[in-house]
Amino acid sequence: xxxxxxxxxxxxxxxPAAAPVAPTPPAVTPTPPPARFxxxxxxxxxxxxxxxxxxxxxxxxxxxxxxxxxxxGYVVLKMSRNPPHDGxxxxxxxxxxxxxxxx
Numbered sequence: 001x002x003x004x005x006x007x008x009x010x011x012x013x014x015x016p017a018a019a020p021v022a023p024t025p026p027a028v029t030p031t032p033p034p035a036r037f038x039x040x041x042x043x044x045x046x047x048x049x050x051x052x053x054x055x056x057x058x059x060x061x062x063x064x065x066x067x068x069x070x071x072x073g074y075v076v077l078k079m080s081r082n083p084p085h086d087g088x089x090x091x092x093x094x095x096x097x098x099x100x101x102x103x
Contacts, residue, residue, distance in 0.1 A: 047073020 053070045056062045067078045
C-alpha cells in the first residue's frame with residue numbers, strides 16, 4: 001500500500017485592501033512666461049571674450065553708452081546710478097587721499 005497525500009485546504013487570503021485614492025486636482029493650465037523670457041529654442045550661455053565684447057560695440061549690437069558691462073565673460077546690466085551713494089564714495093575717496101592712503 002502506498003501512502004497517498006491528502007490535499008491541503010486552499011489557504012484563505014484576504015484580497016488586498018484598496019489603497020486610498022487622492023482626489024484628482026483640477027487641471028491647471030500653466031501660465032506662459034512673460035514675452036521677454038519666451039524662447040522657442042533652448043538657450044546655451046557661454047562667456048564672451050573682451051575681443052567679442054568690443055566687436056559687439058563696433059558693429060552696433062551694443063552702444064558705447066549702453067548700461068551694460070562685461071563681468072567674468074558675461075554681459076550684464078550695470079547697476080543704476082545713485083547720486084547720494086556717489087557723493088559718499090567721492091567724499092570718502094577725497095578723505096583717504098588727504099590721509100595719503102590712496103594715490
